[in-house]
Amino acid sequence: MLLIRCPYCEEERPELEFRNAGEAHIARSANIAGESDDDFEKFFFIRSNPKGIIYERWRHMHGCARFFNAVRDTVTDKFIMTYKAGEPKPAKLPGASK
């Protein structure tokens, strides 16, 4: 069972308290109704499936109930960092090898 740091609670808590909520940094267009089929496809269906670093959303379901973002390595399963919803994708990752 992984330990995940909730950036709102500022605590490492067991995985059981959290739910994964899919890939992060996929913004919903303010003019979604006017999007082309291709743009909507990209927004709604296309997801990356990297071997290595993934940016994803988690929810501290059985804690503060907040959604936040996390950077995880899909090979080691290790969480590299977590940050609040709405914060930009980090430019640099602490201690990341790639």
Next chain:
Amino acid sequence: MIEAFRIPGAGRLKQAKTARFSFDGQAYAGVEGDTLASALLANGVHLVGRSFKYHRPRGFLSAGAEEPNALVQIERDAARKTPNVRATVQELYDGLTAQSQNRWPSLSFDVGAVNDIASPLFSAGFYYKTFMWPKSAWKNLYEPKIRAAAGLGVAPDQPDPDHYSARFAHCDVLVLGGGAAGIAAALAAAETGVRVMLADEQADFGGSLRFESGARIEGQDGFAWAQAAVAKLRAMDNVRVLSRTTAFGYYAQNFVGLVERIGDHLQKPGRDLPRERLWQVRAKRVVLATGAIERHMVFADNDRPGVMLASAARTYLNHYGVAVGKNVGVYTANDSAYAAAIDLKKAGVNVAAIVDLRDNPTGPVINEARALGMEVNFGRAVIRAGGKLRVSSMTVQPKNGGGERTIPVDAILMSAGWTPSVHLFSQSRGKVAFNDETKRFVPGTYAQDCISVGACNGTDGLMATIDEAYAAGTKAAKDVGAKAAKSTKPKIDASESWSRGMLGAAPGAGPGTTVKAFVDFQNDVTAKDIRQAVHEGMHSIEHVKRFTTNGMATDQGKTSNMHGLAIAAETLGKPIPQVGLTTFRAPYTPVTFGSIVGHARGELFDPTRKTAIQPWAEAHGAVFEDVGQWKRAWYFPKPGEDMHAAVDRECVTVRTTAGLFDASTLGKIEVVGPDAAKFMELLYTNPWEKLEPGRCRYGIMLREDGFIYDDGVVGRLAPDRFHVTTTTGGAPRVMNHMEDYFQTEFPHLNVWLTSITEQWAVIAVQGPKSREIIAPLVEGIDMSDEALPHMSVREGKICGVPTRLFRMSFTGERGFEVNVPADYGQAVWEALWAEGQKHGAGAYGTEAMHVLRAEKGYIIVGQDTDGTVTPNDAGLDWAVGKKKADFVGIRGMARPDLVAKGRKQLVGLKTKDPKVVLEEGAQIVGDPKQAIPMKMIGHVTSSYWSQNCGRSIALALVAGGRDRMGETLYVPMPDKVIEVEVTGMVFFDEKGERLNG
């Protein structure tokens, strides 16, 4: 009962009390402190089981958890039968009853042993090759037969009466393994004051000090030192010591699963005690001190009862005071077997001969053996063991061939060397490294914050082990922030140390031979099987493992892995590290389901949610159905009524007078704030800005893909306050969906979401008399049609308590939903019930609710929709705000496939024969005479007998359904084809007049 093989004055159980036990119905006596194995051996019993595949007679290989052969069934009573218990770890108690396994009719005469004679049939990959064809025979014939023949013990057929508990724990330093290394590491860490946990699988700490008679620490016998050191640790507040506790799994981020066995060693385990306790420990640092396991020699018939590991024989003697024979032979490639021979000889057991595969070994133990007058043979091999139910001889030959000599023996002690126990290290995702000099896999690259010490790290000798372990304990404590403490490192006065050994098949069992030289005793895998697997193309060790089953099952290759690997490598002509080691899987030793499940069984398996009104429903004879975690009243049968009759009556009662229905399970969410209406606009398809406070609207929620996600009636209580209802099953996910959009897409909105499902009990009162039933109990609400029209909501009081009174209908009748604080739910229900009685009203359950809504064509999301249905498909276009610029699903709904012609649309179906009720889920075709497979154009989503309509009714999703009104379609069933007519979805009161009736 005389224990013929207990040696007076030997071992540590001298003062122990007698414990009587039985094995296969025969009564024996042992002493407290024995294992079942040591007690049987004290009585001269070696034959304890039959092997898995060949049903060969088997005895004890070991004295510990690595035991592959001596698996027995322990029976306390009819419900407490534990199969596959290793007799070498089962502690004896007075009255213990054990049975051997995998034999019929008896252990000494087993019909299945014909497999041994027919063994050419049963070679590697036998199951895969033989039982391939025909395919259907696998399921119906081969598999059941194989399973019946191959069983390892019998599972009890009654519920487990024991209970199991679970604990979470956190510590700074977790030490796994309580031999000399583990104790030293724990002492070092504990003395700094950090939180330490120390666990060992055995009843007593000490590990190999149990048998190493040559170890002296701090001026005392090594084992005695271990007891004193552990007593000291137990007395420290910052230390938790767990004996009889196996670390079975090592998971991510130093999360370790351990099982503590609490009751299995007791004669009468207290009912207040759990049988086992699961520990889930999160440790900042882990010290692995899991020791090493001795390997057997791989030679012909090395599985005969009485052939065992040298360290096991030594343990039985030095700890339990039991001689494993009176005239033993020794076969070794390593010094440690000499120490066993010396101890046995000194205890008065005759050592017939020591056979050492090495050419010219030297060392103090060899000198001592010679000095004691033992015959020592170098450069020779035991090529065969004699005997069947018990070993009777060993046949010796020079290792490169030559004259044979057969020596009578009643036990053979063997040692091919020691394998570091890297199981937990490997589970932690650490990578092992092969040491070519010592031919051992030892911990290489670490993946977690742990460190291996002592024998599991390939460290030889007690002195080096204590140095390494003490330093590791000190460092672990320092790593977690401890200050240095005064060193109290144990002082070693004397110790044992031994050199390497050998891997793979011994002479006489090499390539080209067909002898049964066992590599894996538990899975009946021989050296020949492994060679055959390689010859048949299994070049990866993982393939060899699966093809031969070497190292699989409960044993996980504890004794067999290295030999199997060496033989595969030799056959492949590759060095061992290039062939690689198979992965070690959790659990290290088998774990009961009980300990994993803990208290989560029966009623505690999953919470049952109960409404405030459930006690009333129970008292009034309701039959309940499970809806998610809820129990819902399904129908209320009167005496003599079946479900059909009860539902018919309930449906008619609602439409003629009135019915009361517990709707408390409906999901309820309060959306509050200055931007509440804006938020609702974005989350639902409908327009909300212009909805007057006090009015309600049926809302549809989509996912971004444009498909219906949920629905429900929403009341606007105030400009900034909406009372949203959801489906019963949808409540949690709708809340999650709303929070997701609120927190991440629309965080600029000033709104607050609160789940109020459990705060409000909901009583639906539906039917022509509903207003007359409610009105006398209500204060402060004008109940007239003008003041409270259909689809409106008012706040006031009912029976003196606050209410949110909705005028709404899920039946098509004049109807109300009375929301009251849940604590008053039953009281208000009872008051309404009393009023209802005056008018002949009744209670109705979920089945009648389903029928009544279907009569009106009201859909149920999740029954009439399935996640691929758009509002248009469901005939709900009217509920989509056409002028809205945005809502979740607005773009998805416009995707080409979702607006294409010919989509499945929700319609009504009437069977040509009104008495025939369709089956929900049944497929619909246009032409019943077409060839199979037919083109299916839709399916039935809801179907009921409607007493109010006097006929059956159904809803269905049909391709292009709304253009097929009046068309005849067909529902093919196994025994007949049912003719149906496509109709509108409303079967009763098409004009909707009864809403105000």
